[in-house]
Amino acid sequence: MSSRPTVVVTGLGATTPLGGDVASTWSAMLAGKSGVRTLTEGWADDLPVRIGAPVAVDPKDVLERVRARTLDRSQQLALIAAKEAWADAGSPEVDPERLAVVIASGIGGVVTLLTAYDTFREHGPRRVSPHTIPMLMPNGPAATVGLELRARAGVHAPVSACASGSEAVAVALDVLRAGRADVVVCGGTEAAIHPLPVLAFWQMRALSLRNDEPQAASRPFDKARDGFVMAEGAGVLVLETLEHAKARGAKVYAELAGAGMTSDAHHIAAPEPTGAGAARAIDLALRDAGLSTTDVSHVNAHATSTPLGDIAETLALRTAFGAQLDRIPVTATKSMTGHLLGAAGAVEAIATVLGIKHRICPPTINLDDVDDEVDIDVVVVDPRELPSGAGISNSFGFGGHNVTLAFKEA
Amino acid sequence: MAELNDTEILTGMAEIIEEVTGVPAADVQPQRAFVDDLEIDSLSMVEILVAAEERFGVRIPDEAARDLRTVQDAVDFIKTTGVPA
Amino acid sequence: MAAETRGLAVHPAPAGARIIGLGAHLPTRVVDNDEIAPGINSSDNWITVRSGIARRRFAAPDETVADMAVEAAAKAVANAGADPADVDLVVVATCTHALQLPGAAPEVAHRIGATTAGAVDMNGACAGFCYALNSVSDTIRAGNSKLAVVVGAERYTNILDMTDRGTAFLFGDGAGAMVLAASDQPGIGPVVWGSDGSQKDLINQRPDEEPQRSDAGLPFIRMQGPAVYRWAVTALAAVAREACERAGIKPEELGAFVPHQANLRIIDALTRSLKLPESVVIARDIVEVGNTSAASIPLALTHLVEAGEVPSGAPALLLGFGSGLTYAAQVVLTP
Numbered sequence: 118m119s120s121r122p123t124v125v126v127t128g129l130g131a132t133t134p135l136g137g138d139v140a141s142t143w144s145a146m147l148a149g150k151s152g153v154r155t156l157t158e159g160w161a162d163d164l165p166v167r168i169g170a171p172v173a174v175d176p177k178d179v180l181e182r183v184r185a186r187t188l189d190r191s192q193q194l195a196l197i198a199a200k201e202a203w204a205d206a207g208s209p210e211v212d213p214e215r216l217a218v219v220i221a222s223g224i225g226g227v228v229t230l231l232t233a234y235d236t237f238r239e240h241g242p243r244r245v246s247p248h249t250i251p252m253l254m255p256n257g258p259a260a261t262v263g264l265e266l267r268a269r270a271g272v273h274a275p276v277s278a279c280a281s282g283s284e285a286v287a288v289a290l291d292v293l294r295a296g297r298a299d300v301v302v303c304g305g306t307e308a309a310i311h312p313l314p315v316l317a318f319w320q321m322r323a324l325s326l327r328n329d330e331p332q333a334a335s336r337p338f339d340k341a342r343d344g345f346v347m348a349e350g351a352g353v354l355v356l357e358t359l360e361h362a363k364a365r366g367a368k369v370y371a372e373l374a375g376a377g378m379t380s381d382a383h384h385i386a387a388p389e390p391t392g393a394g395a396a397r398a399i400d401l402a403l404r405d406a407g408l409s410t411t412d413v414s415h416v417n418a419h420a421t422s423t424p425l426g427d428i429a430e431t432l433a434l435r436t437a438f439g440a441q442l443d444r445i446p447v448t449a450t451k452s453m454t455g456h457l458l459g460a461a462g463a464v465e466a467i468a469t470v471l472g473i474k475h476r477i478c479p480p481t482i483n484l485d486d487v488d489d490e491v492d493i494d495v496v497v498v499d500p501r502e503l504p505s506g507a508g509i510s511n512s513f514g515f516g517g518h519n520v521t522l523a524f525k526e527a
Numbered sequence: 528m529a530e531l532n533d534t535e536i537l538t539g540m541a542e543i544i545e546e547v548t549g550v551p552a553a554d555v556q557p558q559r560a561f562v563d564d565l566e567i568d569s570l571s572m573v574e575i576l577v578a579a580e581e582r583f584g585v586r587i588p589d590e591a592a593r594d595l596r597t598v599q600d601a602v603d604f605i606k607t608t609g610v611p612a
Numbered sequence: 613m614a615a616e617t618r619g620l621a622v623h624p625a626p627a628g629a630r631i632i633g634l635g636a637h638l639p640t641r642v643v644d645n646d647e648i649a650p651g652i653n654s655s656d657n658w659i660t661v662r663s664g665i666a667r668r669r670f671a672a673p674d675e676t677v678a679d680m681a682v683e684a685a686a687k688a689v690a691n692a693g694a695d696p697a698d699v700d701l702v703v704v705a706t707c708t709h710a711l712q713l714p715g716a717a718p719e720v721a722h723r724i725g726a727t728t729a730g731a732v733d734m735n736g737a738c739a740g741f742c743y744a745l746n747s748v749s750d751t752i753r754a755g756n757s758k759l760a761v762v763v764g765a766e767r768y769t770n771i772l773d774m775t776d777r778g779t780a781f782l783f784g785d786g787a788g789a790m791v792l793a794a795s796d797q798p799g800i801g802p803v804v805w806g807s808d809g810s811q812k813d814l815i816n817q818r819p820d821e822e823p824q825r826s827d828a829g830l831p832f833i834r835m836q837g838p839a840v841y842r843w844a845v846t847a848l849a850a851v852a853r854e855a856c857e858r859a860g861i862k863p864e865e866l867g868a869f870v871p872h873q874a875n876l877r878i879i880d881a882l883t884r885s886l887k888l889p890e891s892v893v894i895a896r897d898i899v900e901v902g903n904t905s906a907a908s909i910p911l912a913l914t915h916l917v918e919a920g921e922v923p924s925g926a927p928a929l930l931l932g933f934g935s936g937l938t939y940a941a942q943v944v945l946t947p
């Protein structure tokens with residue numbers, strides 16, 4: 118057990134509703150900005166849900182046209198974030214057979230899938246693009262990044278709905294610990310803002326209907342919360358063994374010290390109401406990281422702004438931390454970004470890494486009236502300075518997936 | 528449909544190829560081979576031929592598409608043997 | 613008429629046993645005094661003054677005695693550089709395993725990969741580890757085992773009444789383990805043990821008087837603290853001295869004194885009675901982990917060694933004592 122390599126974070130990249138890169142996303146988070154807006158696409162006008170959080174910088178303004186046309190939007194976002202992360206890591210020379218990629222998405226190229234079907238219905242079979250399959254396959258984003266970076270140690274695409282992005286980071290940790298690679302580029306992406314996914318979530322009563330006040334719709338832990346807001350984006354982290362990072366003089370953001378993964382086996386979409394499975398994931402992550410509850414300086418909660426989910430997570434945190442929770446600040450960055458689904462866990466991992474590196478926790482916005490059952494210290498209004506300590510990030514997905522990541526200061 | 532001449536077809540093909548692959552229209556010369564010279568991959572070829580079918584009102588069956596090695600091969604096919612769509 | 617006597621065959625026997633590996637496991641959840649105090653109408657200061665304890669660990673809801681024992685045992689085996697398949701005996705000292713059967717040891721043996729080991733639990737309450745350690749050491753000396761794991765593992769939250777001023781603040785969860793191997797150089801001294809069953813009611817459970825049960829469905833632990841304190845500080849100094857004498861060591865030659873971490877005031881009183889000089893490191897693990905009963909001695913020794921506070925090969929006096937009343941002590945050489 119003590120012979121496992123230490124794994125560190127050496128590069129970050131993102132494109133989110135708050136900004137087209139990590140720096141703009143992070144400063145918007147600290148400033149408490151919202152990336153949610155009224156959807157201006159024509160198809161949104163007649164839908165019961167007319168708000169969402171598209172990325173702040175359209176991928177078409179970043180990627181070269183010809184490259185972009187054979188990539189689904191989820192692949193485009195993943196590529197943009199991966200390129201930023203790789204450059205941030207110093208664009209290292211890595212033996213391709215020691216470089217792996219783990220990029221998750223909740224649903225892959227769903228917009229390509231639906232659009233191609235429409236094309237077939239309206240124009241016939243020959244008009245279906247030959248690029249359709251590579252664009253819609255859920256491993257598409259991972260494969261695209263793997264191709265871009267020439268990764269030959271394996272390209273993986275775990276899927277666990279809203280926990281996918283975190284699961285990708287946890288899987289990357291395992292790849293490095295197993296010695297299958299020295300560097301792993303990992304993260305998540307999602308681009309599913311399209312009538313069908315929106316309506317499908319709406320039919321589950323999962324989305325906020327606060328159409329007249331988009332920026333106030335995503336309100337985790339608040340009494341008036343009524344569901345999450347769909348967002349798109351991508352987050353990518355470069356992970357490598359400490360030994361490899363030191364040898365090339367890489368800058369290190371933080372250590373990915375541990376991960377915990379469990380499953381509820383309770384309901385296909387609703388969380389287990391006492392948060393027991395989630396509490397176990399938190400405990401496993403702490404144990405894996407060699408941390409006790411007093412070592413944690415803040416928690417980046419999954420908290421999506423749903424009536425049930427936010428309470429289940431509160432109970433899970435209370436079970437895992439006991440009274441220690443009272444001195445640990447908790448934040449819900451989905452209040453600002455909306456719910457990036459398969460990318461959420463990765464973007465939140467980035468926020469957690471930056472939080473412990475800079476010792477500052479971004480605020481949770483729209484928390485005007487805390488739900489009575491939420492007895493935790495949520496950071497509101499202004500970002501809060503943190504003491505030295507470890508950061509925990511939770512992600513829970515439809516299907517009962519629970520993933521917790523534990524980052525330590527480097 | 529009025530009969531198309533070589534130049535019209537070539538210009539049309541060059542525009543399609545630039546749209547699909549980014550290869551500049553000026554590089555689309557008659558003797559250039561799609562794969563060996565213009566480095567166009569198989570998936571993009573399918574896109575190009577489907578767009579050509581639409582543009583020129585002809586059908587280019589798969590068996591025939593296999594034999595179109597150069598730009599001129601495609602121009603010739605479209606002009607002479609392309610079956611009206 | 614002459615009776616025929618015959619003997620049975622015995623194994624060839626080594627000179628003794630030695631500790632070759634240590635391992636500790638603590639649950640992740642830290643519970644400090646401020647979390648306990650409201651339930652017993654008390655305060656952090658009151659708890660610290662009475663016991664020296666600042667914080668303890670509580671096991672996760674699904675974390676059992678066996679789970680914790682497995683973690684500690686696996687670490688100890690790795691620390692010893694041994695192959696778990698070679699372990700031939702696993703003994704778990706515990707008094708808080710939630711079931712009468714099966715015992716925890718067979719599960720522990722199975723899960724650490726000691727698939728052919730003998731396995732049994734031993735319940736000596738807070739003296740359990742020292743009894744188990746002696747038992748296994750003697751077993752090795754008799755040639756019946758070559759490589760053994762002794763674990764002290766407790767989940768006191770299984771029997772703790774959080775509203776009881778006498779016990780709620782004292783106990784914690786955790787596990788510690790030691791790997792013992794046959795050796796030409798014995799590293800485990802002769803045991804000194806004893807008991808006083810007339811005082812069996814000082815620390816007990818009272819199912820006949822109390823209908824209420826813990827979340828684990830077990831009767832709560834009850835203790836008469838002052839009486840236990842009096843007994844410990846008067847009776848045990850002599851036991852400690854005797855253990856040293858039997859091992860051929862003077863108390864001042866000890867590298868460490870590792871008594872059961874029952875209460876810091878008992879530890880300090882015994883240290884004074886034994887007149888231990890500054891050179892002897894005193895285990896005060898209780899401050900961070902509370903009273904973990906049979907786990908307290910292996911946890912404390914492992915933590916001292918991991919912190920580099922006791923040199924390898926130094927003699928350490930282990931002194932277990934508690935409910936029964938019962939006690940056992942021996943000097944060991946740290947690995």
